[in-house]
Amino acid sequence: MTQHQTFNVEHGKVRIAVHAFGSGPRIAMMPSLGRGASDFFDIAQRLAAAGYRALCPEPRGLGGSSGPLKGITLHDFAADIAAVIRHDGGEPTVVAGHAFGNFVARTIAADYPELTRAVVLLAATHTWPLAPELRDSINKCHQMDLPEEVRLKHLQHVFFAPGNDARVWLGGWSDEVMHAERDATEATPKPEWWTAGKAPVLDVLSLKDPLSPPDSVHCYRDQWGADRVTIARIDNAAHALLPEQPAAVAEAIIAYMKQLESA
Numbered sequence: 001m002t003q004h005q006t007f008n009v010e011h012g013k014v015r016i017a018v019h020a021f022g023s024g025p026r027i028a029m030m031p032s033l034g035r036g037a038s039d040f041f042d043i044a045q046r047l048a049a050a051g052y053r054a055l056c057p058e059p060r061g062l063g064g065s066s067g068p069l070k071g072i073t074l075h076d077f078a079a080d081i082a083a084v085i086r087h088d089g090g091e092p093t094v095v096a097g098h099a100f101g102n103f104v105a106r107t108i109a110a111d112y113p114e115l116t117r118a119v120v121l122l123a124a125t126h127t128w129p130l131a132p133e134l135r136d137s138i139n140k141c142h143q144m145d146l147p148e149e150v151r152l153k154h155l156q157h158v159f160f161a162p163g164n165d166a167r168v169w170l171g172g173w174s175d176e177v178m179h180a181e182r183d184a185t186e187a188t189p190k191p192e193w194w195t196a197g198k199a200p201v202l203d204v205l206s207l208k209d210p211l212s213p214p215d216s217v218h219c220y221r222d223q224w225g226a227d228r229v230t231i232a233r234i235d236n237a238a239h240a241l242l243p244e245q246p247a248a249v250a251e252a253i254i255a256y257m258k259q260l261e262s263a
Contacts, residue, residue, distance in 0.1 A: 004044070006064075009057075011083040014067030018084055019056040022048025025257060027094040027120070028055040028081055030101030032240075034142055034178025036062040039098065039242050046250035052257060055093075057084050061177040069180035074188040077181075078107035085115050094257065096120035098242055100181055106196035107188070118200040118260055120253060123209055123241040126216035134158055134210055142173035159240035161208035168243050201229045202256040204249060206237040230256060 004021045019037050021044040029040045037056035044054035058065040060080065067080070081104065085093045094117050097105030102121040109116040130138075137154035140146060148170065155166035203220050205212055221229040232252040237244040 004041075004048075007087075008064070009084045009087045011079070012067075014060065014080055014083075015065060016060075016067075016080050016084055017058045017064030018088075019044070019058075020088070021045055021054040021056070022051070023053050024051045025094070025117075025261070026053045026055060026085070026088065026091065027096055027253065027257070028057065028085060030057070030077075030081065030095070030097040030104045031059065032098045032123075033100035033138070033181055034174050035172055036174070038063075038172065042246040043242060043250045043253070046247065047253065050250075050254045052254070053088075055084060055088060057081060059177055059181070061180065062174055069176065070183075072180070072184050072187070074103055074107040074184050074193055075111060077104045077184060078111050078193075081108050082112045082115055085112075090115065092117035094118045094120060094253075094260070096122060096253065097124075098122040099125070099239060100185070103185055103193065107193040109199040110193045110195070110197040113197050113199065116197065116199050118202065118256070119196045120202045120204060120256065121220070122204045122249065123206045123237075123239050124203060124212070124220070126212035126219045130211065141169070142175055142178060144173070144175075155240075158210060159238055161206075161236050161238045161244060164236065164238070164240075164244045166240075169240060195224060198228075200260070202232060202252070203229055204232045204234060204241070204252050206239060206241045206244075207233055207235045208238045209241070211239050230259070232256070 009016045031039045037058045040056045047054040060067040095105040102124045137157040140154040160166040234248045
């Protein structure tokens with residue numbers, strides 16, 4: 001197992017705790033709605049073993065990170081990661097986001113093109129608005145006052161493909177952070193971040209993700225151009241993706257990093 005170090009980055013009233021794995025070309029990874037950096041640790045270790053430096057910043061309100069959670073936008077979350085990248089050397093960095101985290105990654109690319117080498121979208125939602133039953137399940141996954149079997153049913157419905165163990169995500173949720181991240185998204189005009197600036201994009205698709213049905217596979221490539229968007233497909237995974245297929249996700253990211261290096 002690759003050893004990892006932790007350090008704190010402060011800017012203004014914000015302190016971001018960062019887990020760092022390995023050395024080499026850098027990739028910073030942002031987790032899903034209301035979840036913390038540990039979701040990426042398995043993948044980060046695989047990236048480090050392949051010769052890359054993986055940074056896993058904790059979102060505000062989780063894992064030692066702190067800062068205002070009211071009256072903020074996606075630009076504030078992007079500024080947190082920009083501060084981390086500058087602290088770690090400042091070279092252009094691949095920014096990866098899982099689910100909600102890809103909103104932050106896209107905002108970084110839009111706001112800080114000089115710090116962004118490329119954007120990796122992990123289980124990015126392709127269809128808007130979400131069907132009411134999907135949003136209901138996402139909301140109930142993190143409601144700790146619900147019976148465990150009810151939460152498991154909703155986790156399985158949205159986040160885990162048939163046969164994959166949803167129990168691994170019963171913990172690790174923050175209701176406060178989830179609401180702050182949702183509010184920040186709603187407070188940010190979509191044109192300011194949606195297209196990830198002009199950065200190259202890897203769209204990593206979960207083939208069993210109900211938020212990205214099969215007929216939507218090419219939506220970002222069609223919107224932003226095949227010259228910008230590379231598609232990778234991961235089978236036997238739904239919206240959770242990371243705990244379901246960490247090896248396949250790491251392989252897709254590593255292949256893309258090598259593609260960037262050879263371009």
